[in-house]
Amino acid sequence: MIDFVTRRRRYFLGSALFIICGLIFLAVLGPPLGIDFTGGVVMGLEFNQPITQDMLEVKLSELGHSGAIIQSTGKNSFLVRTGELEEGEKAQITKSFKDLGLASEPSFDYVSDPIAKEKARGAAIAVAIASIGILLYISWAFRKLPNPFRYGTCAVIALVHDVLIVTAFFAIFGRYLNLEINLMFITGILAVIGYSINNTIVVFDRVRENLSKGMRLSFEAVVNNSLVETLGRSLNTSLTTLVVLLAIFFFVGVAIRSFILVLLIGIIAGTYSSLFIASQILVAWEKGELVRLFRRSS
Amino acid sequence: MRRRDKLMLLGILILAAFSLLALTWHPLGKSLDREEFRLGLDLRGGAHLVYEADLSQADNPGEAMKGVINVIERRINAYGVSEPIIQKMGEDRLLVQLPGIKEIEEAKKLIGRTALINFKELKSDGNGDFNFDENGRLIRVKKGEGEYIVIPATAKINGEEKELTSKYFKGNTVVVLNQMTNQPEVAFEWNEEGAKLFTQITERLLHKPLGIFLGDEPISAPTVQAIISERGVITGLDLNRAHWLSSLLNAGRIPVPLRNIEEHDVSPTLGADFIKWGLVAGIVGLSLVILFMMLYYRLPGVIAGCALLIYTAMVLAAFKLIPVTLTLAGIAGFILSIGMAVDANVLIFERMKEEVRTGRTVRAAIEAGFNRAWPAIRDSNVSTFIACGILYWMGSSLATPPVMGFALTLFIGVAISMFTALVVTRTFLRISGITGAAKKLALFIPAAPEASPKGGS
Numbered sequence: 001m002i003d004f005v006t007r008r009r010r011y012f013l014g015s016a017l018f019i020i021c022g023l024i025f026l027a028v029l030g031p032p033l034g035i036d037f038t039g040g041v042v043m044g045l046e047f048n049q050p051i052t053q054d055m056l057e058v059k060l061s062e063l064g065h066s067g068a069i070i071q072s073t074g075k076n077s078f079l080v081r082t083g084e085l086e087e088g089e090k091a092q093i094t095k096s097f098k099d100l101g102l103a104s105e106p107s108f109d110y111v112s113d114p115i116a117k118e119k120a121r122g123a124a125i126a127v128a129i130a131s132i133g134i135l136l137y138i139s140w141a142f143r144k145l146p147n148p149f150r151y152g153t154c155a156v157i158a159l160v161h162d163v164l165i166v167t168a169f170f171a172i173f174g175r176y177l178n179l180e181i182n183l184m185f186i187t188g189i190l191a192v193i194g195y196s197i198n199n200t201i202v203v204f205d206r207v208r209e210n211l212s213k214g215m216r217l218s219f220e221a222v223v224n225n226s227l228v229e230t231l232g233r234s235l236n237t238s239l240t241t242l243v244v245l246l247a248i249f250f251f252v253g254v255a256i257r258s259f260i261l262v263l264l265i266g267i268i269a270g271t272y273s274s275l276f277i278a279s280q281i282l283v284a285w286e287k288g289e290l291v292r293l294f295r296r297s298s
Numbered sequence: 299m300r301r302r303d304k305l306m307l308l309g310i311l312i313l314a315a316f317s318l319l320a321l322t323w324h325p326l327g328k329s330l331d332r333e334e335f336r337l338g339l340d341l342r343g344g345a346h347l348v349y350e351a352d353l354s355q356a357d358n359p360g361e362a363m364k365g366v367i368n369v370i371e372r373r374i375n376a377y378g379v380s381e382p383i384i385q386k387m388g389e390d391r392l393l394v395q396l397p398g399i400k401e402i403e404e405a406k407k408l409i410g411r412t413a414l415i416n417f418k419e420l421k422s423d424g425n426g427d428f429n430f431d432e433n434g435r436l437i438r439v440k441k442g443e444g445e446y447i448v449i450p451a452t453a454k455i456n457g458e459e460k461e462l463t464s465k466y467f468k469g470n471t472v473v474v475l476n477q478m479t480n481q482p483e484v485a486f487e488w489n490e491e492g493a494k495l496f497t498q499i500t501e502r503l504l505h506k507p508l509g510i511f512l513g514d515e516p517i518s519a520p521t522v523q524a525i526i527s528e529r530g531v532i533t534g535l536d537l538n539r540a541h542w543l544s545s546l547l548n549a550g551r552i553p554v555p556l557r558n559i560e561e562h563d564v565s566p567t568l569g570a571d572f573i574k575w576g577l578v579a580g581i582v583g584l585s586l587v588i589l590f591m592m593l594y595y596r597l598p599g600v601i602a603g604c605a606l607l608i609y610t611a612m613v614l615a616a617f618k619l620i621p622v623t624l625t626l627a628g629i630a631g632f633i634l635s636i637g638m639a640v641d642a643n644v645l646i647f648e649r650m651k652e653e654v655r656t657g658r659t660v661r662a663a664i665e666a667g668f669n670r671a672w673p674a675i676r677d678s679n680v681s682t683f684i685a686c687g688i689l690y691w692m693g694s695s696l697a698t699p700p701v702m703g704f705a706l707t708l709f710i711g712v713a714i715s716m717f718t719a720l721v722v723t724r725t726f727l728r729i730s731g732i733t734g735a736a737k738k739l740a741l742f743i744p745a746a747p748e749a750s751p752k753g754g755s
Contacts, residue, residue, distance in 0.1 A: 091403065105402075105565050112559040115348070119696050126692040133684050141677055184627060187689060187701045191634065191708065194685030198641065198678035205674050233648045236594070240587045240644075241637030247583035248633055251575045256626050263634065 004227045005220050008280035022168020032174035034182030039116035040083050044107035047076040059096050123186040130193055155200045158278035162196050165269040184259040192266030199274035206230050219286050223279045238271040306725040314608045317615035338625035338699050343566025344397040349556040351390045356554050365553045372549035393697050402563050410556045415464035417451040418509040453498035465551045466492025471544045482540040483531040497527040576629040595647050601726045602643040609718040613711050628703030635711025642719035645671040661731040682712050
């Protein structure tokens with residue numbers, strides 16, 4: 001039978017490495033933030049004739065926006081990102097692009113600085129509330145067990161783990177894959193949080209049930225059995241959800257690819273954390289290993 | 299078949315039929331006033347604008363905001379935008395959504411401006427004229443020693459300098475046909491302050507041009523022939539534009555200055571693409587999932603497949619009837635909820651498998667499977683509801699429709715999935731349990747071999 005619990009240190013290490021990598025990228029390159037959180041303007045351009053990025057750069061420099069960031073999103077389509085535009089500048093810029101041969105009106109997204117700050121704050125609050133709400137809910141759901149707070153905390157740790165994995169992925173690959181952290185990213189994170197908790201609860205629910213049967217087994221063995229018993233369900237649910245998400249990812253265009261990627265990675269991370277992290281922390285806690293870890297380092 | 303099951307089956311069939319009808323049969327949609335799906339801006343194209351009002355000078359901020367909303371509503375009506383949304387946000391902010399509008403720039407200029415018509419004069423040392431290029435745009439002219447610069451026409455009232463704009467018009471502009479030129483004109487009257495300003499300005503600019511601008515766009519620059527105080531005309535517009543301008547001017551003036559702090563414009567062509575591909579993605583995803591369920595769970599999987607089809611019809615009908623405004627993220631939320639709808643079924647089937655292994659009959663396994671799986675289903679979906687609730691709150695307080703759309707569709711999807719798992723799947727399973735198929739255990743056990751856990755069941 002599969003052993004999920006004995007080699008737990010390996011799983012912790014694996015996750016920690018990836019997350020630390022991501023944090024380093026964050027610190028050095030900075031997070032790839034969208035205009036939702038930085039403010040500024042993004043224009044989406046579709047041209048009906050061959051245009052290169054250089055041509056756009058030239059035009060933008062002429063208009064005093066040499067610092068604009070240009071991204072290619074397909075054949076002759078681009079995203080141009082600048083800071084706030086003065087009145088009339090938008091018309092100027094649109095006209096000079098029209099001279100190059102625009103196929104249709106450009107899409108235009110503008111967020112002013114104060115609004116960007118509000119969105120950032122709102123997003124942070126939302127994630128914090130979600131985590132606290134879930135901590136309380138799980139602690140309540142498992143109130144009849146000894147140490148109910150442990151279950152809640154381990155679930156939240158798994159959740160934080162998932163968020164960090166997704167963020168690390170975006171920090172490392174974000175610039176290369178044209179991904180960005182914006183409000184839809186946060187939406188995806190919250191959806192992943194809801195989903196990840198699903199998985200964790202099902203496992204913990206089984207642990208609770210097995211514990212109440214009163215068999216003479218170590219806590220470690222009970223947890224392992226619970227994981228094995230729920231394995232079928234965990235894998236199947238994740239698999240079906242991933243299949244569905246991949247369908248969206250491949251068929252729907254660039255606009256929400258970033259968002260779907262958050263969901264994809266988040267669900268993979270969530271499945272991994274339900275199987276290899278959450279319950280294992282529970283076991284480590286029970287065995288006093290965490291205390292030893294802190295004591296050794298102090 | 300037990301009576302209860304018969305009633306349930308009937309109920310399910312009625313619901314399914316109703317959902318399908320609501321989706322496809324027009325007369326039903328018409329009678330409920332729900333003929334089409336309601337589409338958000340990113341699918342339909344249009345503009346999403348957020349304005350912040352400067353209420354520092356206003357005596358009564360509440361009244362001022364009401365005034366702003368009132369005037370903007372009427373100005374938007376002059377554009378003929380269908381289903382615009384104008385909503386106050388907080389103390390001093392305004393959300394304006396204009397679905398399907400094509401002339402976004404023009405609309406913005408007119409919606410946000412306190413005064414629509416500005417009067418400008420040439421600041422110069424010598425004589426000169428307003429010069430317009432072939433596109434009607436004003437160009438700066440360098441002539442002789444002086445450069446001509448356009449400045450707002452101002453005059454003094456009680457020693458205070460004020461700009462001459464349409465805020466001093468009386469709200470009774472009319473379109474008249476000039477007998478001599480046979481051209482339409484917008485005739486306006488000045489109010490008391492306007493009359494004072496206009497007298498001074500026409501006096502100063504006698505025999506010189508006075509520029510009349512709509513926002514930044516010049517309409518005409520007639521030469522002042524005489525000192526006028528009470529009324530005037532605006533020429534240079536064709537009949538349609540003249541009527542349109544007149545109705546805009548009569549809608550009133552916005553009492554406080556507005557600043558555009560957020561804007562998102564989407565073109566309709568992009569939106570149509572999204573819809574098409576969203577549909578394809580949904581169908582592909584659903585088909586793959588149903589296929590998988592059938593292959594892995596066998597007979598229960600087929601049942602789950604039917605339940606999923608009924609589920610899809612019910613959710614889409616719910617979206618149409620409530621109605622839910624569909625955004626791209628909302629469609630993604632719905633497709634995600636398909637995956638989560640499967641979850642409830644999987645929980646039940648896994649339990650059933652275990653029960654059958656301990657030797658129960660199929661019928662007993664079905665009941666036990668449901669009873670044991672229900673707490674897990676309930677608990678795990680509640681966390682999704684919590685996340686949806688928080689998302690909806692975040693989306694509405696930050697005026698981001700896609701986030702709200704996603705939260706709503708996910709919530710409805712998961713809620714209905716709980717219902718279909720509980721009622722539809724269970725009823726179908728029960729019914730199958732009393733047919734001959736129940737004798738063949740193999741039909742109910744998943745295909746792949748499983749390692750049996752030691753030390754407990």
